Amino acid sequence: MTVTLADVAARARVSPATVSRVLNGNYPVAAATRERVLRAVEELDYVLNGTASSLAAATSDLVGVLVHDIADPFFGIMASAAQHAIGEGGSGRAGGEKLAVVCNTGGSPERELTYLTLLQRQRAAAVILMGGGLEDPVHLDATAAKLARMAEAGTRVVLCGRPPVPGDAHTAALVFDNRTGGRLLAEHLLGLGHRRIGYAAGPADRTTTRHRLDGHRQALAAAGVPEGPTTHGPYDRVSGHAAVAELFARDPDLTAIVAANDTVALGVCAALRERGLTIPGDVSVAGFDDLPFSVDAVPALTTVHLPLHGSGTRAGRLAMGTEEPPADGTVPVPCTLVVRDSTAPPRA
């Protein structure tokens, strides 16, 4: 049926062991023999059976990358960078590369667990979890437990943009400084003179959402400015669009709106325009993440830049073991404010 290693061995007139050694290259084989084997491989069009190989060697070439939503550029960029880093990062078993696979959890903890189990089944070499976790302690625990077990079994675990599990020594974590990001944005608006700032936040139960909000509130409190209205919704434009009505209902005199991220900001802008309001003339709008389209938005979005690409790359390297994590496993990732055209001093 399909060509097996034994067939290659027969054709090259060597033992299966030798073929395996040629393929894996971690044992001396005479040049002539190697040549013969490689020719046989070529002639028979042999493809190694990865499942058998993984089984026998008790390791695999699979690296899982779990994201909330691939279609969201935030994850797309990080995942893509990680996959690239993993592809580059030296050869896996059998002279091949690692297979970096990205899986969509849809932000659902159940799916996340399902995928983790699947990856665990495949004895994945590493797993990268991208994106904020849930605040819900039940799910947190379940996930943490599973990750701990996987780490124990030799799977490298990397968190990217998600807070580290307290007390877990096995996992490396890249943590975005969302709190500072939120603070910077608020300080920027306060500095421009805004005093009534609405906040179209992300889902209430995610760590990312809370951290950004925390920083925002911290800045307001420090300036002695009362907190404006806040809404919660998914990280999409519809959510931003819907937020506007709600925010204005709760404070008709808003002069600025901070959005959960750039995509939400786009929705906010659209809704403001529909109300006949200009940006930033009537209302200033700020986003988060500095996604690629933000610079082309009209007006170009003031936002908080997150080094998405770089973080994805580092996550990939950590997963490959190419880069060693710091002692405490946590790699802080700074956020920087990017001021563009969507924010300006309030009119009056």
Added chain:
Amino acid sequence: MTVTLADVAARARVSPATVSRVLNGNYPVAAATRERVLRAVEELDYVLNGTASSLAAATSDLVGVLVHDIADPFFGIMASAAQHAIGEGGSGRAGGEKLAVVCNTGGSPERELTYLTLLQRQRAAAVILMGGGLEDPVHLDATAAKLARMAEAGTRVVLCGRPPVPGDAHTAALVFDNRTGGRLLAEHLLGLGHRRIGYAAGPADRTTTRHRLDGHRQALAAAGVPEGPTTHGPYDRVSGHAAVAELFARDPDLTAIVAANDTVALGVCAALRERGLTIPGDVSVAGFDDLPFSVDAVPALTTVHLPLHGSGTRAGRLAMGTEEPPADGTVPVPCTLVVRDSTAPPRA
């Protein structure tokens, strides 16, 4: 070390065979026995070894989804939909789901082949290739040959947005009617009165690019309007931005620009604005794909809608075997024109 099926069997006081049967559920097992086994699984926290299972059963739960670039929403949306369809689509072996893995080829045929080999190694259950192929016959042949071999070995192959391989009976293909899309867009602009239309096209060597361009030219020819300047570049905003200077250099009197896709259109708009030109007052701009941000662009983009989500879902179903492909394996996907604010009659 790790818990194996034999451990579970011992604990449940049954044979390994029985445990396997309980787990796979394709053989009668007495309720009481099943119960006992499941309890043992639970108690020991047993996780099936997917590699062993795949090896023994000669199939796997892996479904590969190859895309040019996850970070591009075009692919993100399709991949995400496909992954969802695959997740839903009934249980894989061992009561689990299929593991849909998406891989970034970066549009490089070498990486595409590498990933295909990796997937072939893993004895993937199916492979979905998303995005236009290369025009280059050498690479086409290499890929086609590999796909044929995989299909022969039982892997289901689905092409999505890529023309079918002529004479290949094994693969199903969802083909976007890019030609009609290009034609519709051109006819729309011609109908508005435009006679000098520039085209910021995608990479010259991709089928998608050529098909869109073909349709565009066909419409111009039918109307007896001479073809305007054309540039080629990647599907990103920078490419669109750069195209503008080039297009105007070749025809300073352009009244409309068609972009390779919406992302490119964004770059075109930005460059036009930098030149002090208004859209659509001075120049009309049209995109392609109807990506989510197009409706929020300012002005909202006239574009060609591609049912990305639906196509991804269908591709997923075809890969799962949930949906049967038509006899000739080709599923045509229609494009529809979406007229928004970025196109208007030319000034004079």
Added chain:
DNA sequence: TCCGGGATAGAAAGCGCTTTCTGTCGGCGA
């Protein structure tokens, strides 16, 4: 000339599961 040892290659024992082939047992028709 003889021997120790480095360099290769082979034999064979698994890796952890699936599945075919055999039972075993209780019940039912004759």
Added chain:
DNA sequence: TCGCCGACAGAAAGCGCTTTCTATCCCGGA
């Protein structure tokens, strides 16, 4: 009452590879 059959469970033979343990060969040094 006997025999047959269906329902269930176990034995054991792999699936295709890796890797340890051995064997062989040929070299240089004594």
